[in-house]
Amino acid sequence: MELKGYQRSGDLDALFTALADPTRRAILMRLADGEATVGELARPFAMSQPAISKHLKVLERAGLVSRDVDGPRRPARLNAAPMAEALAWITEFRRFWDDSFDLLDGLLAELQSKGDER
Amino acid sequence: MTDVNRYILERRFKAPPELVWEAWTNEKYQSRWYGPGVETVVHVNEPRAGGRWLVEMKGDGWSAFQRADYRTFEAPNRLVFLQSMTDADWNVIANPQMPDWPRVMHTDITFTATGDGQTDMRLVWTPHEATEAEVACFAGSIEMLGKGWGMGMDILDEILAELQA
Numbered sequence: 001m002e003l004k005g006y007q008r009s010g011d012l013d014a015l016f017t018a019l020a021d022p023t024r025r026a027i028l029m030r031l032a033d034g035e036a037t038v039g040e041l042a043r044p045f046a047m048s049q050p051a052i053s054k055h056l057k058v059l060e061r062a063g064l065v066s067r068d069v070d071g072p073r074r075p076a077r078l079n080a081a082p083m084a085e086a087l088a089w090i091t092e093f094r095r096f097w098d099d100s101f102d103l104l105d106g107l108l109a110e111l112q113s114k115g116d117e118r
Numbered sequence: 119m120t121d122v123n124r125y126i127l128e129r130r131f132k133a134p135p136e137l138v139w140e141a142w143t144n145e146k147y148q149s150r151w152y153g154p155g156v157e158t159v160v161h162v163n164e165p166r167a168g169g170r171w172l173v174e175m176k177g178d179g180w181s182a183f184q185r186a187d188y189r190t191f192e193a194p195n196r197l198v199f200l201q202s203m204t205d206a207d208w209n210v211i212a213n214p215q216m217p218d219w220p221r222v223m224h225t226d227i228t229f230t231a232t233g234d235g236q237t238d239m240r241l242v243w244t245p246h247e248a249t250e251a252e253v254a255c256f257a258g259s260i261e262m263l264g265k266g267w268g269m270g271m272d273i274l275d276e277i278l279a280e281l282q283a
Contacts, residue, residue, distance in 0.1 A: 015258065089216040090259035097241075099154035101129055107141055107150050108133040115137075 015082050018062035023047070024055050028064060031078035041076065123253065125260050127241040135229040138237045139194035142227075148173075156182075167191045171199070172208050183208065186225070197227045200246055218255035220245035 018024055027041055042052045056076055059065035063082045067074050131138050141147040145163040152158050153175045162172040171186040183204045190198035201223045202210040213219040224246040230238045245256045 089213075089219070092215075093259075096154065097127060100152050101131075103151035103154060104138075104141055105131065107147060108131055108137060111137055111141065111147075112133055 014058075014062040015064070018058050018064055021055070021058075024059055027052070027055055027059065027076075028078060031065065031076060032080075035075040035077045037073045037075050123244060123257060125243040125256075127243075129239045129241075130232070131237045131239060132235075133237060134235050135194040135231050135237045138229050138239065139197075142197060143191075143193070164188070165191065172204075181206070185210070190226075195229050197229075199225050201225050216255065216259075218251045219259075220248045220252040220256050222246040222248075 019028075023045065026045070030036060030041060030044070038049050038052050038056065041056070042049045045052065056065060056067070059076075060067065064079055065076050066079050067076050133141075141151065143163075143165045145160040148160050148163065148171075149158040152173070155177075157176040159174040159176065160171070161174060162170055164170050165188070167188055167190055169188045169191070171188065173184045173186075175182045175184070183206055184201065185204045185208050186199040186201045188197070188199045190196055202221055203213055205211050210221055212221055222245070224244045226242045226244075228240050230240070232238055245252050248256070
């Protein structure tokens, strides 16, 4: 996986803040299906367009959503890279240890059976 | 609430603490289990408080280096060390994949006999003398990894699955 320079602490804070809200998570899920305008995003929620815009700004700050700078529609697009990167590393770290301990289990079994023979 | 400033890993091994200790601290055994899928070479192992542990992990055409500095060495129940990634000269470096991951990790391990010949291991990681950025990165990652995260993980899984589809 390509790792880009998102890894600043402020970005991580923004990432977790962004993901902490159920509406914003729902917006992300909707954007996983493809880009959408504020109007389209507001429709399934009992929420005004300005309220949706506010959520989008939070998601944009976290780098999870990008929007075209101009044009009347300004559709929002999902950018899952920040989440994917953070998750990839911590998952790898955990897997390293879990897999090492699996090997250790095997080694211990072997050492014990040798000990029994003595 | 999950304490995001430390990460705890617990595991039960089917062997008494004496044997688990031996596997953890004897270089003859360390290279057998530490580092899955790579060839682990223990260059230096000084099994005592104040001793060093210098390790190279060799993959296909690459090497990664790590060091640990033993702080507490009380066989067979307690092992404490500071652990870092290093360059080939054993100088501490940042994690190339995750620059804000804590450079030095305080690792505190206790091995407790279960009474039926097994060992309960409890491993506690805390960032050591970490910068604010490192603490945030560590805390964020821990939070993301599991407990207390719930919904966040679910949506992450769904989104990642969609992106890979």
